[in-house]
Amino acid sequence: MSQLSAELLPLTRDPVAIRGRALSLRRHVLRMAEIVGQGYVGQGLGIADVLAVVYFAELRTRPADPGWSDRDRFLLSIGHYGIGLYAALAEAGIIPLAELDTYGADGSRLEMSAPETTPGVEITGGSLGHGLTQAVGMALGLRLQGRDARVFNLLSDGECQEGSTWESALAASHYGLDRLTAIVDCNNQQADGPPARVMGIEPVADKWAAFGWHTQRVDGHDIPALLAAFAAARTTPGRPHAIVVDTLMGRGVRAFEEREKNHFIRVDADDWALARDQLEASS
Numbered sequence: 589m590s591q592l593s594a595e596l597l598p599l600t601r602d603p604v605a606i607r608g609r610a611l612s613l614r615r616h617v618l619r620m621a622e623i624v625g626q627g628y629v630g631q632g633l634g635i636a637d638v639l640a641v642v643y644f645a646e647l648r649t650r651p652a653d654p655g656w657s658d659r660d661r662f663l664l665s666i667g668h669y670g671i672g673l674y675a676a677l678a679e680a681g682i683i684p685l686a687e688l689d690t691y692g693a694d695g696s697r698l699e700m701s702a703p704e705t706t707p708g709v710e711i712t713g714g715s716l717g718h719g720l721t722q723a724v725g726m727a728l729g730l731r732l733q734g735r736d737a738r739v740f741n742l743l744s745d746g747e748c749q750e751g752s753t754w755e756s757a758l759a760a761s762h763y764g765l766d767r768l769t770a771i772v773d774c775n776n777q778q779a780d781g782p783p784a785r786v787m788g789i790e791p792v793a794d795k796w797a798a799f800g801w802h803t804q805r806v807d808g809h810d811i812p813a814l815l816a817a818f819a820a821a822r823t824t825p826g827r828p829h830a831i832v833v834d835t836l837m838g839r840g841v842r843a844f845e846e847r848e849k850n851h852f853i854r855v856d857a858d859d860w861a862l863a864r865d866q867l868e869a870s871s
């Protein structure tokens with residue numbers, strides 16, 4: 589029998605508490621990026637409210653035993669959002685807070701693109717369009733095993749251009765995987781510019797709905813709206829759930845929000861103090 593603590597991560601649906609968690613996540617993101625001087629900071633800040641809701645209002649997990657068989661799974665297919673995931677894992681006590689200082693360093697478990705060898709990281713993302721395929725397989729497998737664990741996949745607007753995403757979407761609705769939730773981060777950016785210029789995906793919520801998913805679209809920084817959307821997903825049977833979240837890259841740090849190219853950023857050593865000040869002023 590496992591000697592690891594069976595204590596569950598405590599959950600809350602209090603928006604004030606979740607907002608506090610989101611601010612902590614953003615502080616962690618800035619700290620990680622400042623040490624290394626660069627990173628996917630825009631994504632980490634942009635997804636903080638969503639991750640705060642997932643980790644602290646929804647996910648059934650045991651911080652001391654991240655491999656617990658009945659855990660809810662959170663799959664990050666966009667490995668480059670690892671900075672945001674590490675912030676959530678540290679905040680949840682799954683990895684040590686002090687380890688965040690190693691983000692992006694040689695030999696660190698916190699590589700810039702999150703690898704599944706890190707505790708709490710379910711899949712190695714990075715090759716885009718493969719997260720939902722694995723999420724569907726996991727959700728089917730868990731159902732076959734008679735487990736009621738849920739599976740969440742955070743994917744990006746860029747990943748909505750991948751054929752494998754839509755093949756998985758079809759399979760999930762065919763099999764009625766109602767314990768599967770796709771969270772689609774629409775930050776209106778991909779490495780080469782806005783999706784509308786690269787390969788348009790709108791109206792993206794209509795597409796998920798047309799594939800048979802219970803679909804909602806919410807402001808990804810509106811915590812009460814996010815809580816309500818996740819609650820609706822939890823309580824609507826028979827179909828997989830898509831929650832399309834509109835987010836702003838760099839959210840909370842005005843200097844980053846206003847950058848035109850935000851996919852991967854380098855910040856001069858002198859500018860981090862301003863970033864920290866802007867985050868504190870926004871909270």
Ligand SMILES: Cc1ncc(C[n+]2csc(CCOP(=O)(O)OP(=O)(O)O)c2C)c(N)n1
Pocket residue numbers: 631666668714715716717744745746747775777778779780850851
């Ligand atoms: C299959 C695949 N094709 C291309 C890439 C290169 N790539 C890395 S990130 C990225 C942008 C993807 O869009 P999105 O995740 O929306 O980017 P962001 O919002 O973080 O800018 C691309 C094309 C990749 N990692 N995998």
Ligand SMILES: [Mg+2]
Pocket residue numbers: 744745746773774775776777778
């Ligand atoms: Mg994007």
